[in-house]
Amino acid sequence: MSSKTPRDVLEGLVKDTSLKWLLGKQTSLDDEIEEIENSPSAGSNWIPELSPVANVVIRRCSKILGVSVNELQDSFKEEASGSVKQPSMFPRNFLEYCCFRALALSVGVTGHLSDKTFRRLTFDMMVAWEVPSAASQSLLSVDGDPTVGLEAFSRIAPAVPVIADVIICENLFGVLASSSNGLRLHFSVYDKYLYGLERAIKKMKSQSESSLLSYVRSKGEKILEIDGTVTTQPVLEHIGMSTWPGRLILTDHALYFEAIKVVSFDAPKSYSLSEDLKQVIKPELTGPWGTRLFDKAVSYKSISLPEPVVMEFPELKGHTRRDYWLAIIREVLYVHRYMNKFKIVTGVAKDEAISKAVLGILRVQAIQELGLTTPVRYENLLPFNLCDQLPGGDHILQTLAEMSSSRVLDRTNKAKEGTLYSISASDMVSQLGLMFGTSPRSSSLVVGEVVVGDVNPLEKAVKQSRKNYEKVVLAQETVNGVKVDGIDTNLAVMKELLLPVMEMGNWLLSLAYWDDPLKSFVFCLFSTFIIYRGWVGYAFAFASLFIAGFILLTRCFSKREKVMIELKVMAPPPMNTMEQLLAVQNAISQLEQLVQDANIVLLKLRALLLSLFPQASEKFAVAIVVATTMMVLLSWNSLIMVVFLELFTRYSPPRRESTERLMRRLREWWFSIPAAPVILEQQNKDDNKKTK
The missing domain is CATH 1.20.141 (Chitosanase, subunit A; domain 1)
Structure with a gap:
């Protein structure tokens, strides 16, 4: 000792x-x-x-x-x-x-x-x-x-929900640790981030307490962000061809726009984010006289509006201001969609959901205070935005809803159990002095998302979604890596990819045209026997099993030896700009010809149905009656066998001459059918204006 x-x-x-x-x-x-x-x-x-x-x-x-x-x-x-x-x-x-x-x-x-x-x-x-x-x-x-790493940050930081959230914790760490390639977090950056959070909280509290926005408070809504208060940087509202400068206000339930008057602001226009109005919020292009030049706007569309409303955020370069507003508007919209989907109407669970969205917006505002040189994707730092993007994000939201409903425990029973949990988002918001919702406040109602010595279902769902996302990213990288430029090069790649299918098709055509009578006879006899015995389904099942076995054998073989799976394509000779333009023009002409031929077929069928050429229509009707009678009288097995023998023995030596004569008569009959007439009408300019 x-x-x-x-x-x-x-x-x-x-x-x-x-x-x-x-x-x-x-x-x-x-x-x-x-x-x-x-x-x-x-x-x-x-x-x-x-x-x-x-x-x-x-x-x-x-x-x-x-x-x-x-x-x-x-x-x-x-x-x-x-x-x-x-x-x-x-x-x-x-x-x-x-x-x-x-x-x-x-x-x-x-x-x-x-x-x-x-x-x-x-x-x-x-x-x-x-x-x-x-x-x-x-x-x-x-x-x-x-310094600290991701795992330590992900365990301790979410224990104070205003600092981090389980859903976005990894993305937040990546942003804060960007100066060290996202590997380690320094205290100087972390300290500045928390100081930015304090400033963002004070700003949000001052906005909510402003006497100038009493009409918002009268509705029981809390202000999250305001823009356009500086006259030199207003927000521009576009409705149709009209444009108005003003200020934009985001609350926890809606979006408000106040147009600037001479000495004050006009009455606010309200755009709901909490009701189910099939809202679509997306980035938009704007410009003078309806042109689409500047990528600095957000479009709001809903079934309650006759036309979309566009909010423009002018700035000298870039569209950071627009990206920020697009992300936070969507966050409020998505949190209400989440509550509507899982029937979270009132109570602590509703306050918890809104609090998570509010804390996410505060974190984004704090990140802006850091003045990072690398661009930041704000939607990756907002939990409900991120769940909308991640594969399996719906599972994360479902887990979150289940946890929120199961956490509403009796106060006396939870007072002891809660010490093993972190604090909840709603309690965090309450203690910051940002009161959201109307539920009574008590730290004994809801517990946080991090539990001592365990990984809760939400963390498991987030980790699983992250793994799936990594697979998607890797797959997308391979997709981006195989994209080639040029029509001729893409056609060469497609031809090489379809080569096995083309060879199989050529082999079947060779059998159908009886180029080798012995092989065709054996194939025809074997196929007829399968159809006669009713083994067609088994044949398809056997073919599917053969493909599955081929995949498994290929996988086992590739484990022992490295098989080169790269597709080797002989690149066509390079083309200059004029040759590329001619190739595009040629491709468009071929596409146009295909569309014309398809229209001719449809117009001739229309003529047959309307009896514009009675003799051809009569023959067409007789053919339909014969085909229908065969379908009624013959069993499906016999019908398939008759159709197969008819198609496959057409070019056999005994039937070749009669088949060629029959095909000639069918072509003559088809060409003799007139196409139904088409009349093109030009749209009147006045009607066009009314439509717009």
């Missing part, structure tokens, strides 16, 4: 190089280690199984909660399940337990995001999560300020 005291252990840890980062800029943590070292109860405040970083973070959590580390351990052992308390998982699970409890209490303090101590605490929790056990401390980098 070692004779070292806890004080000796702490002195050794402080001298160890693995804590150099604690002794540098991290003076607060350094002070805490020194405090533990000099404390008479050093042994009781130090857990040997945990790393020094985890011990420091847990001590800070115990101070926030007002209980000792030992009491935290006792509570964890009492409340956690057996799987969570396993010795191998104890360091990380106990750390998560302490972090979730401390964060749930810390976010109740007004202005916690502006407190640098809180911001540093949440980051240190992520650092400790990566190295929770004493054995993992050596993995911590000591070169400068430590």
Whole structure:
């Protein structure tokens, strides 16, 4: 047994190089280690199984909660399940337990995001999560300020819903860590992001409390964003050929536009986002006199409007302003579609859904504060936008709805169980001072989406959707990689791809034309026997099984040896611009000829039906009667055999001469049928204007 005291252990840890980062800029943590070292109860405040970083973070959590580390351990052992308390998982699970409890209490303090101590605490929790056990401390980098990875960020950040959300957590981390190729997150960027969140919250609160927008508050709606208040950067509303400058207001239920008057704003126009009006919101092109030149607008269309309304967001270059508004408008629309689909009409579940959308918009506003050089896709940072894009996004929303309905627990029963969960989005919004909905507030109603030592159904659904999305991305990369330019090159690729089908078709034609009488006779006899015995379905089933077996054999063979699956195509000689234009013109002419021939066939059939040529119509009617009689009198098996023998033996030696004579008579008969007349009428300009 070692004779070292806890004080000796702490002195050794402080001298160890693995804590150099604690002794540098991290003076607060350094002070805490020194405090533990000099404390008479050093042994009781130090857990040997945990790393020094985890011990420091847990001590800070115990101070926030007002209980000792030992009491935290006792509570964890009492409340956690057996799987969570396993010795191998104890360091990380106990750390998560302490972090979730401390964060749930810390976010109740007004202005916690502006407190640098809180911001540093949440980051240190992520650092400790990566190295929770004493054995993992050596993995911590000591070169400068430590950074955190995606997995740690995804576990701790969603515990404070305003910081991150389980659905968009990976995308958010990628944006914040873009300076390091999306691999590691630095505290300086994280700190600036949280400061931006604080500013976005203050801005949203001031907008909601503005006396100038009392008509919105009278409807019980909360303002999320306003644009166009600066006269030099108004929002332009286009309806038909009319254009009005003004300001645009987004609430948690609708979109409002106020046209600018001489000294004030006109009465607002309301465009609902909460009702089921088959709304379509998409990017739009605008320009003077109806031209489509500038990609800086959003189009709103619904069944309640006679024509679409276009909101333009002018800016000198790019369309970032439009992209931001398009994303946040769709987020409000999608959250209401989600609630309508899953019948979430009132109650805590509704507040939770709207709160998730609101927090997503706040995060996007905070990202804008960072001034990143790389372009940001805002829709990837909004949960309901992302679910609309991801493969399996509907499963994520269904899981979210099921979890929301199952979380409405009895207050007395949940008060104890909730300590193993993170805080919920609706509670987060309430504690930020942004009241949405009318449900009574209590932190004991709904729990968050991250649970200690476990992966909940929502996280599983998101991970599965991410895997499917990665497959889609990889597949799309292959699609983009095989796209070639030029009509001649694409035709060459298509010809090579269809070569097996063409060879099969040529082989069947050779049999049908009896080029080799012996092979054709054997094929005809074998096919007739199959049809006669009623084995046609079995023949198709056997062919399908043969294809499946071929695929499996190819897969097994490709595992042993690398088979070159690339398609080799002889590239046609390069064409200059004039040759390419001529090729396009030739292709269009051929397409036009095909359309003309199809129209001729349809017009001749119309003439037959209307008896414009009585003799031909009579023969056509007799042929239909004969075919119908055969279908009635003969069984399907016999009918198939008769049709097969008729078609396949046409060009056999005994029937070739009579078939050629019959085909000649049929062509003469077809050419003798006149086409039904066509009259082209030009549309009147006045009618065209009325239509528009």
